[in-house]
Structure formats: structure tokens, C-alpha cells
Amino acid sequence: MRRAIVAVVLSLIASSGAALAGTPGGGIGASAAAAAPRPPVKQVFRAxxxxxxxxxxxxxxxxxxxASRGDEVTVTTRAQGSWCSGRLTLTDRRGSRTQKQTYKSHVFRVRTAGRATIRFQGDSACGTADRPLRVQLVKLRGQQVPVDGEPVVLEKPERGFLDVAWIRVPRxxxxxxxxxxxxxxxxxxxRMLVGNELANFHHGGLSVERGLPRLATWDTYFEPDDPALRRGTRVGLTFGSDARVEASSALPHAIELDGPPVTLASGSGREHVLTVKLPRGARTYLDSDEEWWEYGANYWLPPAPGDPAKAGTYRLVVASDGDAPYQERTLRLRSYRTxxxxxxxxxxxxxxxxxGERFWVRVVASKPGRVRLAASDVTVTGGDWAVRLANTCSRDCYGGATVNQSVPVATGSVPKPKSGLVLVDLGSGATGGLTLTLKPEQG
Structure with missing residues (x-):
């Protein structure tokens, strides 16, 4: 009898614990809502x-x-103004295929003519009780863009269609x-199409290369899980208005570090790929006129040389202004003097x-503290100059100071004595010299 009573009590305790564990803070109402049955599947026909x-x-x-055989289809979802994750399943006369739906939408190719069904099952974060989820059947219509040829014209998108201008990753x-x-x-x-996946993409251009992640634009944007692109992968863009889409090949150049200037002629965002061999420990900068920096773009392709570089061959992408019909720029890849x-x-x-010389000056201090940076005996001619005591940033930035021809003395601090740095820049066309002092600031 005693054993039976103990068993009943333990059973009640376990039931109560399960109910409390299923609700935030132990609320029973939320557990009941989670256990509520899903509404029946809504089955509709759409063209x-x-x-x-x-x-x-x-x-x-x-x-x-x-559908017709070969049609490419997906769905777009909208719940509370954002995308919705879940699972997509396409069923045609050759069977069913299922893919995850995340911030990327999977594109299916219909394998048989006739009726097909695409099914969406959202996760628990899709919509709310008072804001229904909207699911739109979408058909892709693609146009391949000729490389270095005439642009492809995409008209303003129609409801239920996505017009994609695409290229294939070259060998x-x-x-x-x-x-x-x-x-x-x-x-x-x-939006951007890579293979059979669509993702939002709010950038002006898309660059692709075999063996690199799916895109590298002016801001070298990559998703953490981006795979390396394979030869022949289809990569495309869609637009929210009329668009003329063009594909251009990058122009290759072999240059020397601290070698003679190179003149690049192009326009409309055309990319140049500069290949250069760097010695171990090299710290580099691109010496060019201000217009190039203001309106163009430049970035190292991975693996980037780092700071300082390992010995090896590296590639630097330099692009012209996207709206300029023609540009001619002269530049040099140079190393800092230390x-x-x-x-x-x-x-x-x-x-x-x-x-245009630049100097990388290591700062040595016995302890952290405030300092006064001063430039004197300046004989720089032909351009501007600037000296910057680098700051340190965590949540806030502090410690920096800048002196130039207008302000020859400034106060800053050296927060980390072992990693202090002063950068000295002579402007384009500037030559000459200056004397620097860095003294502890009293008080």
C-alpha cells in the first residue's frame, strides 16, 4: 500500500514539473497554447x-x-514585414523534394509538365495570431548577360515573377x-541568385571569381557560411525597377612593390586586378590621387597580406567610379618606411x-599616459603633410592626436606602451622632411 502511494505522489510531481518546464516562468497557459493543434493545411490553386x-x-x-517542364519556382514569405524561415517542398509527377527556407529562398526546377505543388511549413517565428503570413508563388525568368557585350534589359518586375540577369562563374x-x-x-x-538560392542583396554591383566566396564587392562583404564558388555556378541579380544589366571582366596587371607608377584606364566601375609579390613583413599602401580614393574602390582579395605581410603573391582589386564613363588613374603600391x-x-x-612617402613609426613608452606630439623644422614642399598618433578603440576611441601644417602641436595619450603607433603621411607630390618629438604631458 505504501509503495502504491509513493508511486502516485511521484507521478503527480513529474506531471507538474513537465507542465511548468513547458512554459516560460512556469506558466500553464503558454504550455497549453504550444500544445494547441495547428490549423489544417490550406490548399489552393494559383496561376x-x-x-x-x-x-x-x-x-x-x-x-x-x-507548370511547364524546366520552370524555376520558389515562394516569398512576408510576416510582420520580414522574411520567414521554415521548409519548402516541391512535388511534381517525379516525386517530392524538400529544402530549408532561411533568409535564403530555395529555387526548384520543375521536372515534368502539368500540375505541381509547392508547400511551405513555417517555423514558430512566422507571423503572429493577429498578423497573417503571406506566401507568394514566384516564377523565375532568367537572362544570361554577355560578358563585355551589350547590356540585358530587365523591365520593372511583375507580381509573382522575378526577372534575373545572370552570369556563370568563369574558369x-x-x-x-x-x-x-x-x-x-x-x-x-x-535580390541575388547563387546557384539555386535567392537572398536579399542591397549593393550596386556583384563580383565573382572561382574559388572565392559567392561575392566580393567594394566593401568586401561575405556571409560567414558562404562557400567558395565553383566554375559554372550561376550567379545573378534582380532589381526593383527597370534595369540595364552589364557584365564586365576585370583587367589583370602585374606590378612591383615600390616600382614605377601604373596607369589604369577604364570607367563605369570596371575592376583591375593588380598582382604583386610582397616580401615578409611588408606594410603596404596605395599611392594615388584623392579622386580615386573618393569615387573608386580598392581591396585585397583573400588571402589578404595582413599587417605585416607574409612573403607571397597577393592580388589587389582597384575599381573606377561606377558612374564615370571613363577614368584614367596613375597609382603605385608602396611600402611604409619604418x-x-x-x-x-x-x-x-x-x-x-x-x-607621397609614408612612415610607420613605432612608439616606445615606459608606461601609459598623456603625451604631447610636436612637429618642427618642417621643410615639406609640393603638398600637405599630416602626423597621426593612433588611437585605441574598444567601446570608445581615445588617445589619438593629429598635427599638420596648421596645428604643429597636439596632446594625446599612449594607452598601451607596447603597441603605440605614429603614422606620417606626405601628400601626393609632397617631398621634404620634419622633426618629431613625443614628450610626457605634465599634470
């Missing part, structure tokens, strides 16, 4: 171009449509896909007869 399907909270939707070299409006100005894309400046130590004299 390409028809409106979206409205689903109740936690409801699945099955859209049947008439060698680098390609850039760009969309422009009727006036020839570069415009941002709406020196050491001691806080409270002797003055450091820096001289250069080579215009």
Missing part, C-alpha cells in the same frame, strides 16, 4: 502572377499550379555584374625625396 496566399498563425500552405579571371537605370547610373539590386620614436627620448628626423 503564375496571381496574388499571395494568406495563412493563419502556424498554418501550412500548399499551392498547386500548372579563370573575375567578372562583375552591374545594374544601371535609364540614365546610366548604377543602381542597387534587390622608424621608432621614444616618449621622452631624442627627436626623430624624417626625410624623403620621393613624393
Amino acid at each position: 503564375y502572377g496571381d496574388g499571395p496566399v494568406r495563412l493563419a498563425y502556424r498554418q501550412e500552405g500548399a499551392i498547386t499550379f500548372r 579563370t579571371g573575375r567578372l562583375k555584374l552591374t545594374g544601371r537605370d535609364a540614365g546610366g547610373h548604377e543602381i542597387s539590386a534587390a 622608424a621608432t620614436l621614444v616618449v621622452g627620448g631624442p627627436p626623430l628626423r624624417l626625410e624623403s625625396a620621393d613624393p
